[in-house]
Amino acid sequence: xxxxxxKSARRPRRPRPADLKPHEVxxxxxxxxxxxxxxxxxxxxxxxxxxxxxxxxxxxxxxxxRLGMSKGSVSQGLRFLRxxxxxxxxxxxxxxxxxxxxxxxxxxxxxxxLRSQVLPALEQSTPALRRVLEAxxxxxxxxxxxxxxxxxxxxxxxxxxxxxxxxxPPEA
Amino acid sequence: xxxxxxKSARRPRRPRPADLKPHEVxxxxxxxxxxxxxxxxxxxxxxxxxxxxxxxxxxxxxxxxRLGMSKGSVSQGLRFLRxxxxxxxxxxxxxxxxxxxxxxxxxxxxxxxLRSQVLPALEQSTPALRRVLEAxxxxxxxxxxxxxxxxxxxxxxxxxxxxxxxxxPPEA
DNA sequence: GTCATACTTCAGATTTTTTTGAACAATGAC
DNA sequence: GTCATTGTTCAAAAAAATCTGAAGTATGAC
Numbered sequence: 001x002x003x004x005x006x007k008s009a010r011r012p013r014r015p016r017p018a019d020l021k022p023h024e025v026x027x028x029x030x031x032x033x034x035x036x037x038x039x040x041x042x043x044x045x046x047x048x049x050x051x052x053x054x055x056x057x058x059x060x061x062x063x064x065x066r067l068g069m070s071k072g073s074v075s076q077g078l079r080f081l082r083x084x085x086x087x088x089x090x091x092x093x094x095x096x097x098x099x100x101x102x103x104x105x106x107x108x109x110x111x112x113x114l115r116s117q118v119l120p121a122l123e124q125s126t127p128a129l130r131r132v133l134e135a136x137x138x139x140x141x142x143x144x145x146x147x148x149x150x151x152x153x154x155x156x157x158x159x160x161x162x163x164x165x166x167x168x169p170p171e172a
Numbered sequence: 173x174x175x176x177x178x179k180s181a182r183r184p185r186r187p188r189p190a191d192l193k194p195h196e197v198x199x200x201x202x203x204x205x206x207x208x209x210x211x212x213x214x215x216x217x218x219x220x221x222x223x224x225x226x227x228x229x230x231x232x233x234x235x236x237x238r239l240g241m242s243k244g245s246v247s248q249g250l251r252f253l254r255x256x257x258x259x260x261x262x263x264x265x266x267x268x269x270x271x272x273x274x275x276x277x278x279x280x281x282x283x284x285x286l287r288s289q290v291l292p293a294l295e296q297s298t299p300a301l302r303r304v305l306e307a308x309x310x311x312x313x314x315x316x317x318x319x320x321x322x323x324x325x326x327x328x329x330x331x332x333x334x335x336x337x338x339x340x341p342p343e344a
Numbered sequence: 345g346t347c348a349t350a351c352t353t354c355a356g357a358t359t360t361t362t363t364t365g366a367a368c369a370a371t372g373a374c
Numbered sequence: 375g376t377c378a379t380t381g382t383t384c385a386a387a388a389a390a391a392t393c394t395g396a397a398g399t400a401t402g403a404c
Contacts, residue, residue, distance in 0.1 A: 023307030026300045030324075033293045039211055041392060053304070053321070055314035060351070070394040075352055096350060096402060106323070121205045128198045132225070135195030142227035149225070151278070152202075213362060232381070242364045247382055268372055268380055345404105352399070363388070370381080 016046075018068045027053045038113060040080075043069055047077040048086060048102065057090055057099035085112045111166060122160050129153050188218075190240045199225045210285060212252075215241055219249040220258060220274065229262055229271035257284045283338060294332050301325050 020028065028049040035045035046067055051058060058066075064074045078100065081087040086109040089098040103109055133149040141149075192200065200221040207217035218239055223230060230238075236246045250272065253259040258281040261270040275281055305321040313321075 021307070021311075023304045023311070027304045027321075030297050030300055030304070033297065037211070037289050037293065039209065039391095043393070053308065053313075053317060055317050071351080072353080072395065073393055076393090079352085094403075098350085102320070106320075117209050121209065125202050125205065128202055132195045132199045132202075135193070136225065139193075139195070141225075145225060145227050148274070148278075149199075211361095215363070243381080244365065244383080245363055248363090251382090266373075270380085347401105348403095350399105350401085353397085354395100356394090358393070359391085361388105361390070364386085365384100368381105368383075371377105371379085373378095374376085 016068050018046075019066050020050075024050065024053055038117065040113070041077075043067075043073045044077045044080050047074065048081055051087060051100055052102050052106075054101070057101040059097050059099045063100070084116060085109060115163065115166070118159075119163055122156055122163070125156055126160065129156050188240050190218075191238050192222075196222065196225055210289065212285070213249075215239075215245045216249045216252050219246065220253055223259060223272055224274050224278075226273070229273040231269050231271045235272070256288060257281060287335065287338070290331075291335055294328060294335070297328055298332065301328050 018025075028046050031045040031049040031052070032042050035041070035048075046069070047063060050063060050066060060074060060078070063069075063078075064071060067074075069077075078087070081100075082089075086103055087100050088103050089100050091098055129149070129152055133146070133153055136145055136149055190197075200218045203217040203221040203224070204214050207213070207220075218241070219235060222235060222238060232246060232250070235241075235250075236243060239246075241249075250259070253272075254261075258275055259272050260275050261272050263270055301321070301324055305318070305325055308317055308321055
């Protein structure tokens, strides 16, 4: 039965030795499921979920302790979330320690995430798709195939034009 | 440097012993990249790309031969594409052999794919998210957290309402 | 300037996904 | 009805993604 793919049909997972309340676990499961669709790893989703459900900003050590996760994973997870504009840090005076919280708009965070995944793929594709169309033309491909490939090229171009409008680029 | 995630930073791949023209390879790479974003396996994307660039419908054996892929992968890949309404088969009279071609609308195919991934996740989440909000309320979470969780619940509900409108369900 | 703190790095271990192929099942041409 | 053809299944192998933790680096409190 198991289809060859799609994150849908996943095996049960080894539970992490986390120290979470039941509703924190459910929130984490929600974010893990959604993150899976975009190929974001479990550990990253768990960190985000923990921060999302927390009334206070949390520091590195507390995140590690509550999720029962290695330092490496916490470090990389926080970096990913930070780089995608999904979390912010605050620092208490007289301490080097950073404390993290989710950025106010989850919607913006999601769009950032999508952009960062889709845009590079589209950019890489532009010249390749043009070459494919040219080669197929030279090859005497059927009108139907040429039509398909033409549409693909136009889609790619339009998607690239639209992308910057969807939301202001990384800065700004 | 390698981020903890995102399909972006992938290692080089073992080339498949395929027998494709250069432009067919580039088309396959495009579909593989895009499929990767949605977690669709390489083999499935390669099959789709081959059909997409082909002037004639192709049969099982020809797909296997051109892509240098196992029977199992071809079978599972075709099943996935068929189940998601992305390919159609035609049969020549007097032969059991099916020959495959992409469905006319790639856009529709993509929406089908997205639906099949996102909808089940949303449905599973509805009761869980409600429980999370209730538990947090009982727990005396901060107004800010309650606000976040409330928004999450509303998003989920709206997404579920919208989904059926996006495109007619599997049948119809 | 010193150095303990706070994180980062990355090679290897682990987990999960994907692919393979040999055994098996279904079907329609005859 | 028979059986070669066509495709499926699934356990095991291979590949890929993710996680770990010990060693290393950077920084700001003092």
